[in-house]
Amino acid sequence: MAVRSARTRAEVERKPRADSLRNRERLLKAATRVFSAGGPEASLEAVARRAGVGIGTLYRHFPTREALFEAVYRREVDELAGLAERLAHEAEPIDALRQWLGAFVQLVATKKGMLAALSLAAQAPPSELYAYSFDRLTTALDGILKRAIAAGQMRSDITPEDLLRALLGLSYSYERPDWQATVTRLIGVFVDGLMVKR
Amino acid sequence: MAVRSARTRAEVERKPRADSLRNRERLLKAATRVFSAGGPEASLEAVARRAGVGIGTLYRHFPTREALFEAVYRREVDELAGLAERLAHEAEPIDALRQWLGAFVQLVATKKGMLAALSLAAQAPPSELYAYSFDRLTTALDGILKRAIAAGQMRSDITPEDLLRALLGLSYSYERPDWQATVTRLIGVFVDGLMVKR
DNA sequence: TGAAAAACGGAGGGCGCCTCCGTATCTGTA
DNA sequence: TACAGATACGGAGGCGCCCTCCGTTTTTCA
Structure with a gap:
């Protein structure tokens, strides 16, 4: 008697192992530094080394380079999306757009890896794994765009x-040397092009 | 006696070896196909294999990936630049610009490697080798831009x-699936933004 | 025709990708 | 506290690519 459980299996969720959590955290920290220094094609083995973890462990946690990227930059993406949502309510549509774009450039200035991450996300559809980042941002942007279009301030043939x-x-x-000024200028031109003539 | 030459060296140019010329040609042909299929990071060993040539030979002819790229796409660049020069004389400035941009997209559609080549050229300055392509195009574009600005049709703070x-x-x-339409649309927006406000 | 110059080609050392599986560690139960 | 099963670890190993180096072959020129 007292043998209460017996088949409790299969539906019982164990809590994740402590070492697993720890390693995941270490990998993220290491990846942040390595990507930031070495760009999007930095060596994953270098990430594992820096994390003090076997390469196998890296791959178990993040099966693809993309998955690791996304995990590293998810927080940034969330912030960016949150900002878009806030701006959609608080500012005039076109201003909101300009502000958000400015914030984006600002962010890229400090977290260069993010650009690479998002660009990967924007590329070929095969990267199913990226859905999150890209969706999150386009959805948030959509809010701003819809309002701008509804207000008759922006052309309607451009999607988020x-x-x-x-x-x-x-x-x-x-x-490049003066990139930030250049990019800001180019984006300004683009936004001008978005505005309804007159 | 009869020993006429003796120090004739050092200033005498021999004509290039026939096999060298032949191999160079083969490599260019192979590279064109391989880059076009595999994008900018296609394997150089694959290029050599396809050319039926040793990897050492490839590296002797083109010491860097960039050098090979440039050689492959130099002709295209020249054509594009030539078109810009012609358009600068034959068309209304803004039209000339639109036509040239359209031609660019068209070209990229068939020679995808070119985009990668030029993008590399546009990146970090270290790639001395790219100077040619980038200069050639910006110079040619400058002709169109100058006229458009002079005609008061385009803002003056954008460089070639x-x-x-x-x-x-x-x-x-x-x-991506429908990229050509999308890119054309985006470029259109940008050009609208370039035009002097009303 | 033969010697010197030029070019060839691929082996080899290094590195990164990713998989696979024997071993080590942790968790839940009694 | 002890232990069995579940879970995670780690790195060796196979593969491909990068690039260099040098012994061998081919071509040129006199």
């Missing part, structure tokens, strides 16, 4: 995806 | 380099 891609593309000259 | 970079960036969503 278009805008995001354009933004990513235009930002791609980062890594 | 800016425009080229923007073009490259905006084109970067190629490799």
Whole structure:
């Protein structure tokens, strides 16, 4: 008697192992530094080394380079999306857009890896794993765009995806001397083009 | 006696060896195909294999990936630049610009590697080798821009380099289903933004 | 025709990708 | 506290690519 459980299995969720959590955290920290220094094609083995973890462990936690990227930059993406949502309510549509774009450039200035991450996300659809980042941002942007269009201030044939891609593309000259000014200027031109004539 | 030469050396240019010329040609042909299929990071060993040539030979002819790229796409660049020069004389400035941008997109559609090549050129300055392509295009574009600005049809704070970079960036969503339409639309928006307000 | 110059080609050392599986560690139960 | 099963670890190993180096082959020129 007292043998209460017996088949309790299969539906019982164990809590994640402590070492697993610890390693995941270490990997994220290491990846942040390595990507930030070495760009999007930095060596994953270097990440594992820096984390003090076997390469197998890295791959178990993050099956693809993309997955690791996304995990590293998810927080940034969330913030960016949150800002868009806030601006959609608090500012005039066109201003909201300009402010958000400015914030984006600002962010890229400090977290260069993010641009690479999002660009990967924006590329080929095969990267199913990226859905999160890209969706999150386009959805948030959509709020701003819809209002601007409804207010008759912006042309209606540009989707949030278009805008995001354009933004990513235009930002791609980062890594040059005066890039930030240049990119800001280019984005300004683009926004001017978005505004309804007159 | 009869020993006429003796120190004739050092200033005498021999004609290039026939096999060298032949191999160079083969490599260019192979590279064109391989880059076009595999994108900018295609394997150089694959190029050598396809050319039926040793890897050492490839490296002797083209010491860097960039050098090979440039050699492959130099002809295209020249054509593009030539078109810009012609358009600068034959068309209304803004039209000339639109036509040239359209031609660019068209070209990228068939020679995808070119986009990668030019993008590399537009990146970090270290790539001395790219100077040619980038200079050639910006110079040619400058003709169109100058006229448009002089005619009071275009804002004056955008340089040819800016425009080229923007073009490259905006084109970067190629490799997706409907990219050509999208890119054309985005470029259209950008040009609208370039035009002097009303 | 033969010697010197030029070019060839691929082996080899290094590195990164990713998989696979024997071993070590942790968790829940009694 | 002890132990069995579940879970995670780690790195060796196979593969491909990068690039260099040098012994061998081919071509040129006199």
